[in-house]
Amino acid sequence: MQTQRLAQIMQERGVRRTPQRLAVWRLFAEEPGLTIREAVRALEPAGIGQATVYRSVKALEGAGLLLGFPAPRGELRYAAVLDHVHLLVCERCRAVRRLHECRLGGYEAEVEQKTGYRVRGHTLVVYGLCPxxxxGGEP
Amino acid sequence: MQTQRLAQIMQERGVRRTPQRLAVWRLFAEEPGLTIREAVRALEPAGIGQATVYRSVKALEGAGLLLGFPAPRGELRYAAVLDHVHLLVCERCRAVRRLHECRLGGYEAEVEQKTGYRVRGHTLVVYGLCPxxxxGGEP
DNA sequence: GCATACCTGATAAATCTTATCATCTCGCGG
DNA sequence: CCGCGAGATGATAAGATTTATCAGGTATGC
Structure with a gap:
């Protein structure tokens, strides 16, 4: 995914750009749907400490560059995102696809009006089985 | 929330109905947006062991009676649900409201067609500020 | 370039989660 | 209504994850 835009966004949102954070983000971009722990193990060989991975995920998530979603077995998994996207997750093999269309603007406005909440955003995750x-093939 | 329907659903889905599980579910119904650990602490005085709380949450979640959603700081929080609902979460005080309208049927069909996935369901969480x-008042 | 505020890695400490096992109980069939 | 057996519970221990600490390093603004 666009490393260019990533840098821009980090700059804009005041998130310091370090090699470790870029590596973390890239990992979740290449393999969306990992848990933090899986990321720790994946980045260990690269010499990135576990504390750094945890801290990076928090920082990136706070900046809207990682999106967490609940997976079966109570796991919290993450995917790298740049803009607002919806996730399409395979319940069997855990493949994650990003859906770039969002037609919930009207829904948000309606929710605001009906509930009195000030809506700031939403997360939509669609679950199913990939082709x-x-x-019934192998994952 | 309707304890009546709860019993029916547990029966239907082969989830054994025990006082502990009912207590867990009721807690998340009365105070949606707790973490498992918070639930453990809340149910400790009632003599419910922590292992039981963890096991109950898994069982109820598997049966679609609890819904997990990611909250800031990487926390996974849960809310009791009976039918399919969308959650409206206050980012400040963590109040959770259930939205019973869902107009994403068409969206799901569209996603199926465009991606080849077999869609089985979705989770929509709307974030914002409660009235x-x-x-700027107290939570 | 320089200063400094922030980040990193290593390690330890604190938390959270799961496994184990003896006992108990829910739900079914008689 | 009662007893049976699969499955649930509680207590505890064991294991895994997450955070705190601190000395040193490095991105960023000036």
Whole structure:
């Protein structure tokens, strides 16, 4: 995913750009749907300490560059995002796709009006089976 | 929330109905937005062991009676649900409201068609500020 | 470039989560 | 209504995850 735009966004949001954070973000961009712990293990060989991974995930999530979503078994998994996206998650093999269309603007406005809340955003995760798992093939 | 329907659903989905599980579910119904650990502490005085709380949450979540959602700081919080609902979460005081309208059926169908996935469901969480926090009042 | 506020890695400490096992109980069938 | 057995519970221990600490390093603004 666009490393260019990533740098820009980090700058804008006051998130310091370090090699470690870039590595963390890139990992979640290449393999969306990892848990933090899995990321720790994946980045260990690169010499990135576990505390750094935890801290980076928090920083990136706070800046809206990582999106967390609940997976079966009570796991919290993350995916790298740049703009607002919806996630499409395969329940079997955990493949994650990003859906770039969002037509919930009207829904948000309606919720604001009906509830008195000030809506700031939303997270939509769609669960299902990817084409391959759907056919009963290997994940 | 309707304890009646709860019993029915547990029966239907083969989830054994025990006083502990009912207590766990009721807690998340009365105070949606707790973490598991907070639930453990809340139910300790009632003599419910922590292992039981963890196991109950898993069982109830598996049966679709609890819904997990990611909160700031990387926390996974839960709310009791009976039917499919969307959650409206206050980012400041963490109040949780359930929204019973869902107009994403068409969206799901569209996603199926465009991606080849077999869609089985979705989770939508809307974030914002509740009326009180919106005014800058106390949570 | 320089200063400094912030980040990092290593380690230890604190928390959270799961496993184990003896006992208990829910839900079914008689 | 009662007894049976699969499954649930509680207490505790063991294991795993997450955070705190601190000395040193490095991105960023001037």
């Amino acid at each position: 391959r798992c759907r056919e | 009180r926090c919106r005014e």
